[in-house]
Amino acid sequence: MSIPFLSYSNSKKSIIFVKNYKDMIKRTPIIDIIKNSDKLVLNEEINIKAWVRTKRGNKGIMFLAVNDGSIIHNAQIIIDVPNFDDALLRSITTGSCVSVNGILKESPAAGQSHEIHATEIELYGTADPEKYPLQKKGHSMEFLREIAHLRPRTNTFGAVYRIRHHMTFAIHKFFNDRGFFNVHTPIITGSDAEGAGAMFRVTTLDMNNLPKTEDGKVDNSKDFFGRMVNLTVSGQLEAELAAMALTQVYTFGPTFRAENSNTPRHLAEFWMIEPEVAFNDINDNMDLAEDFIKYLVQYALDNCMDDLEFLNKMYDKELIERLKAVNAEPFVRKTYTEAVEILQQSGQKFEYPVDWGYDLQSEHERYLVEKHFGKPVILTDYPKAIKAFYMKQNEDGKTVRAMDVLFPKIGEIIGGSQREDNLEKLSQWAKEQGVPEKDIWWYLDTRRFGSGPHSGFGLGFERLILFITGMSNIRDVIPFPRTPHNAEF
């Protein structure tokens, strides 16, 4: 590690660097200085490459707080001002990118355990302080959304990005550890079978010169796929096909909804996780959903505590408490009918009346989760008429084995069901709901050949991240949000 000829001259002009020897010091990620300093050797020269967060100091000594995103905390660089070129030091401002060689020492001051005493500084890229939009102080989420290309350099978005990664990894780990197989379902799809909302059209046709059929309509047979296709709104139907062969599968991919939704909980492009398990009934499905979410929450508590503590301090004082509370007790499980009775007997005044047969409104769900039970709630057995055609019909002829997992603050985080495995009932109900058999003949085939009970659900990834991070707007938990009238970056 220590290389004799690195002790270069202490001449004042220290911008000089020799590529070959500089490359001999391997970059140390800042996380190693903060978390694994026992593996580093004091008084050895190390290299840090990072972006400057703040610079402060005086004529004799300068302090640089730098961050490389490996961890939320900054590393402190100590600069002995007289030993460095004045112009170089002046050019180092908030936002600039630097490579620093320096001696690792224990820090005499509070705030950090270690610090790096710079021996050599290379300025990779400056950031004109008059133009660089990020300051040392608070920015509103709205402003940061306008500079989504730079906001990953903030503490908040660094934390969100890291948590997103850890949750992605934890999802794959959870399923892999339980013998599930990840299935890649198509992004371009010809079916609108689920009816999960408006779809984005995919076409290579010249919009200014559309081919027409004899009756004046657009001739989709001339399009790339020879038919009309869209971006997927769900991988569920395809996941079911896989489950009827591999038993336990899940998808994790992008999903698109062209709904004109303008809320802090909706995106036009989002990521969804959809497990599908053969031989699971609705109760197994609830068990899986509850185990799954609790595993992810625990994984965040175990692996993302530095970031969670930051978010807890800056945005949501009850965040960590709430995450722990979710895992402490079983979720409440009630039927839709029971929920309606609770709401009707609550004495609470609702803007919308509660009546059996109508879908629950946000205010009703929020009352159940936040006021009545004070913990996550899973509701099942909804009226057949308000749910999708593929859900398993109950013997009562009125309800289906649907399941919604309702969470504090964010509402519905999971929607799922046991699937209808009876061919007659499924095709009959699909017909009545206006899903043409010619579009889902392949789906119906799974019921035609070797059908069996199975269940699954969909988890909105960004809604999970909302809950885990305590952020209040879904546009701030995805790097580049797509919403109506917004597809910049």
Add this chain to the structure above:
RNA sequence: UCCUCCUUAGCUCAGUUGGUUAGAGCACAUGACUGUUAAUCAUGGGGUCCUUGGUUCAAGUCCAAGAGGGGGAGCCA
């Protein structure tokens, strides 16, 4: 898409009943300070008051339309 609120310096915001030269904090620049922690202190520069039209002797302030944004609702994950 509906309801509602907002738009003033780079950022966050104040601006009274319509009245003379539109303010503050932070950021930025200059200077001071030999261990700072969103450093501190002093000084300084910085404005299409979202756009268009209207009312008025006079509009940041009142009215109308439009654009952008926030919150709530619907659709849902």
